[in-house]
Amino acid sequence: MRSRALGIAALFLLPNLLGFLAFTLFPVVASFALSFCRWDPVAEPVSAIEPVGLRNYVDLVGFHSRTDSGGQTSWVANTPRFWESLYNTVFMMLAIPFNMAASLLLAVLLNRKMRGMAIFRSAFFLPSITAGVGTMLLWMWMFNKDMGSINQVLAWVGIQGPDWLQSYFWAKPALMLMASWAGIGGVNMILYLAGLQQIPRELHEAAALDGAGRWQQLRHVTVPMLLPVTFFIFIISIISGLEGGFDAPYVMTGGSFGTTTVSLYLYRQGFEFFRMGYASAVAWVLFLIVFLLTMINWRLAEKRVEY
Amino acid sequence: MPSRIKSGPLVVYGLLVLLAASMLFPFYWMAITSLKGKADVFSTEPKLIPGRQLAERVVDDPRWFFHSGTDNYSQLLAWQRLVESGSGPRGFSRFVLNTVFFALAITLGQVITSSLAAFAFARLRFPGRKQIFFAYLATLMIPATVTMIPSYILLRELGWVNTYQAVILPSVFTAYGTFMLRQFFLTIPREIEDAARIDGCSPLGLYWRIALPLSTPALAALSIVAFVGSWRTFMWPLIVSSTEDLFNLPLGLTLFRGMYTDPDWPLLMAGSMVMTLPLILVFIAGQRYFVEGIRLGAVKG
Numbered sequence: 001m002r003s004r005a006l007g008i009a010a011l012f013l014l015p016n017l018l019g020f021l022a023f024t025l026f027p028v029v030a031s032f033a034l035s036f037c038r039w040d041p042v043a044e045p046v047s048a049i050e051p052v053g054l055r056n057y058v059d060l061v062g063f064h065s066r067t068d069s070g071g072q073t074s075w076v077a078n079t080p081r082f083w084e085s086l087y088n089t090v091f092m093m094l095a096i097p098f099n100m101a102a103s104l105l106l107a108v109l110l111n112r113k114m115r116g117m118a119i120f121r122s123a124f125f126l127p128s129i130t131a132g133v134g135t136m137l138l139w140m141w142m143f144n145k146d147m148g149s150i151n152q153v154l155a156w157v158g159i160q161g162p163d164w165l166q167s168y169f170w171a172k173p174a175l176m177l178m179a180s181w182a183g184i185g186g187v188n189m190i191l192y193l194a195g196l197q198q199i200p201r202e203l204h205e206a207a208a209l210d211g212a213g214r215w216q217q218l219r220h221v222t223v224p225m226l227l228p229v230t231f232f233i234f235i236i237s238i239i240s241g242l243e244g245g246f247d248a249p250y251v252m253t254g255g256s257f258g259t260t261t262v263s264l265y266l267y268r269q270g271f272e273f274f275r276m277g278y279a280s281a282v283a284w285v286l287f288l289i290v291f292l293l294t295m296i297n298w299r300l301a302e303k304r305v306e307y
Numbered sequence: 308m309p310s311r312i313k314s315g316p317l318v319v320y321g322l323l324v325l326l327a328a329s330m331l332f333p334f335y336w337m338a339i340t341s342l343k344g345k346a347d348v349f350s351t352e353p354k355l356i357p358g359r360q361l362a363e364r365v366v367d368d369p370r371w372f373f374h375s376g377t378d379n380y381s382q383l384l385a386w387q388r389l390v391e392s393g394s395g396p397r398g399f400s401r402f403v404l405n406t407v408f409f410a411l412a413i414t415l416g417q418v419i420t421s422s423l424a425a426f427a428f429a430r431l432r433f434p435g436r437k438q439i440f441f442a443y444l445a446t447l448m449i450p451a452t453v454t455m456i457p458s459y460i461l462l463r464e465l466g467w468v469n470t471y472q473a474v475i476l477p478s479v480f481t482a483y484g485t486f487m488l489r490q491f492f493l494t495i496p497r498e499i500e501d502a503a504r505i506d507g508c509s510p511l512g513l514y515w516r517i518a519l520p521l522s523t524p525a526l527a528a529l530s531i532v533a534f535v536g537s538w539r540t541f542m543w544p545l546i547v548s549s550t551e552d553l554f555n556l557p558l559g560l561t562l563f564r565g566m567y568t569d570p571d572w573p574l575l576m577a578g579s580m581v582m583t584l585p586l587i588l589v590f591i592a593g594q595r596y597f598v599e600g601i602r603l604g605a606v607k608g
Contacts, residue, residue, distance in 0.1 A: 008510050009433035017439070024446050027457035034456065041536035046464060109323055114316060122594055126334070129590045129597075132539030133557035134472035134582035137564060138337045141572050149336050172409055185330060190601045241436025243450040247541045251561055263452055270456055283452045290450065 035280035042274050049277075056281035082282060085265035088172065088258055093241040095176040100233055102184040104226070107192035108218065121193075128186025136251045139178045140165065171257035175248050188233050195229040196222065235297045242290050262286055337583070338381060341379055341576040379577035401552060402559030403581065409474055409555055413537035414530050416479030422526065426490035426514045430500065440489075443482045451542070459546055473547040474555075478537060484529050487600075491525035492518055528600030531593045535586060556582040 035056055039049040058064070062080045067073045106124055110117050127135070142149045143164035151161030164174040199222065207217050223230075245261035253259045255268070262282065270279030384400045427433070428440050458477050459468075467473040496519060503517055519526065541557040548554060553564065560578050564570060590597065 005431070006433050009427050009431045009436070012423045012431065012510070013439070016420040016480055016485060019420065019476070020443065020446075020482065022461065023458050023477040023480055024449070024454055024482065026461065027444070027454035028446070028449055030460070031453050041460065041463065046460065106326065109319060109326070110352075112319070114319070116320075118519070120323045120327050122591075123331055125594070125597070126587065126590060127330055129535060130334075130583045130586045132582065132586075133541055133560045133578035135333070135337075137560060137575050137579045138333055138583075140564075141340065142333060142336060144572070147572070181330065181333065184467035187601050190598055230333075234326060239450075243452060247557075250545075251541075251564070266452055267542070269544075271459075276456055276460070278533035280453075280456055283450070283456070287450055287453050291448070294448070 031280045031283060034277050035176070037277040039276045040274045041276055052277065057285070059278060060281050060285060081265065082262075082285075084258075085260045085262045088259045089242060089245060089263075092172055092176050092179070092245065093238065095180060096234070096237045096241060099184050100230070100237065102180065103186075103188040103233070104192050104230075104261045106185055106189045107196055108222070110189075110193055111196040121189075124185025124189060126185070127182045131182035133247065133251055135182065136248055139174075139252050140183075140252050143174050148268065149151070159281045165253050166257065168257050171253055171259050175252065175259060178248065188237070191229055191233060192226065195226045199225045231300075235294055238293055238297070241288050242286060242293075246269065334583075334587075337576050337579055340573050341540075341580045342377075344378065344575045347573070380572045380581075382574060383577055383581065394426075397552075399559065399578070399581075402554050402556045405553065406555040406557075408471070409544075410534050410538045412471075412475045413478045414533040416475065417481050417484050417533045418526060418530055420479060420524075421484035421529070422488050422519065423514070424485045425492055426510075426518050428485070429490045429492035430513065432511060441486060446482050447486065455546060456542065459565075462547060468547055469549045469553060471553065474544050474553065477543065478540065481533075484533070487529060488522065488525055491522050495521050499536070524596065524599050525536055527593065527596040531589065531596050532600045534589060538586060560607065 007157055023100045034049070036053060037049050038052045038055070039046075055065070058075075059078070060082045062077055062083065063075045064078050065073050066076050110124075112120050133285075145151060145161070145163040145166075148161075148164075150164070154161040160172045203215055203221050203225070207221050212220065243263060246263040246267060247262050249259040249261055250267075251257050255261075255264050260268075263286075266279050266282045266286070269275045269282060355482060383399045427445075428436065462468055462473045462477075499521075500513055503513055508516065539557060540555070542557055544553075544555055548558065551559070551562065556578075560575070560582060563575055563578055
């Protein structure tokens with residue numbers, strides 16, 4: 001009976017489980033092992049994978065070893081490219097609180113029984129569905145220095161817009177602006193809307209009886225009640241902010257002008273410079289950062305979301 | 308304060324219209340540009356309403372739209388530069404067909420494999436169920452950047468780099484879909500299942516005749532999320548495909564961008580329209596399932 005149950009379960013499970021083993025579990029283990037190795041996938045067969053200990057990680061932090069003519073090994077600082085890419089990534093993540101506030105604002109505006117709300121919700125949601133290479137080319141065109149719509153609008157009010165994507169100062173904000181457009185009306189807004197609809201009406205009524213105005217209600221009833229969903233969105237945003245951000249700089253700036261994110265850096269190291277071991281080390285450091293931040297966030301959430 | 312009560316909804320509507328307009332403006336700009344000629348874009352006269360000239364032209368001569376207005380689109384479809392592709396359609400239409408094929412294959416694969424596994428996790432008893440499910444859950448957090456390098460090596464060792472299965476296979480097996488459908492299957496009352504079992508229904512019959520039909524909203528949600536995701540997928544196809552006959556629209560479009568140092572924006576916007584418009588249509592057709600998908604997916608946190 002036991003073996004029959006197992007047989008039937010295997011029938012259901014195997015298609016997914018085989019893929020899970022091949023494309024998730026094996027890669028995780030292999031990636032960890034590879035991060036302590038050196039391998040060029042173009043020049044060498046798999047059998048040439050060679051362990052190098054912590055060298056990839058030391059290299060990533062910013063040093064490489066050099067052996068001089070006397071046979072003395074010393075550590076030399078190299079260009080901290082990894083840190084640069086991490087800085088760029090974190091800089092662009094500074095938009096997260098503003099985006100979250102915007103998502104909340106949109107949700108508050110939509111959360112009322114008035115005609116046409118579904119249409120507005122769809123309009124806000126649409127950019128997040130369509131975001132991809134197509135809309136990235138569109139934003140490249142909108143950011144165009146002379147003919148782009150953004151600089152045309154700025155010209156009406158007498159401002160000469162910059163060459164957005166070709167400037168160290170403006171390239172990051174430009175990508176952040178596009179990401180906000182694609183993000184604020186998406187999943188986060190829907191989550192906030194669901195959160196708002198779960199707040200008991202009595203709480204607002206009680207606050208109103210106590211003489212609280214609209215703003216005070218938002219500040220003292222809505223925002224505290226939304227704390228759990230806010231934490232959830234914050235964590236997800238941080239994770240996707242650290243791990244994502246490949247497509248936009250790859251397509252729109254090629255990573256120039258301070259827009260190389262960690263994931264773009266990782267891709268370049270692995271698939272353009274063929275440093276598979278080093279790229280794996282970058283992936284693991286990134287994963288570790290994400291993991292630690294998530295743990296810290298959960299701890300904070302546990303402490304603060306009790307009332 | 309009667310005046311305040313009256314003006315409230317108006318202010319809200321005004322704000323909503325303004326916000327919606329600014330969110331939708333980029334689509335308008337894309338559509339308008341895609342209908343222009345390259346020279347039109349470079350006329351520097353200020354345009355308060357960018358589409359006015361176009362609208363005037365169409366009003367003057369409605370046939371113009373079908374001759375010149377669609378120039379960019381016919382130019383796109385006629386574009387052929389593929390040398391590597393041995394057979395089948397070439398050029399831009401190849402990118403379109405590839406995208407459709409990838410999206411359908413990945414969606415179908417995800418729905419089949421994850422609904423089967425979800426049924427096992429939700430409804431079957433077998434040794435190791437908890438442990439295996441925990442392993443699935445644990446990997447939800449693991450980023451694609453960690454798994455992509457060994458996945459690439461695996462496919463290379465199989466000799467599958469630059470094949471259709473290399474693009475499709477790794478995206479077919481989803482822990483997220485399995486988790487989401489399991490949550491949904493758990494809500495199906497046991498009584499229904501017991502009754503069917505007494506009538507002699509096999510596990511496969513329970514899955515096919517009870518679990519699946521009762522879960523159409525969840526299946527639709529997963530299908531739509533999978534379809535939209537695989538339609539726009541960029542990084543993985545970039546890694547595993549090296550010749551143009553395998554490119555999807557996102558890869559194909561970057562090819563176009565790279566072809567000109569002085570980009571032909573109207574042509575590029577026509578290409579972006581071809582990629583974006585189907586997503587808009589899918590969204591309009593299935594938007595309530597999107598919301599459902601978010602609701603079901605968020606439970607995982």
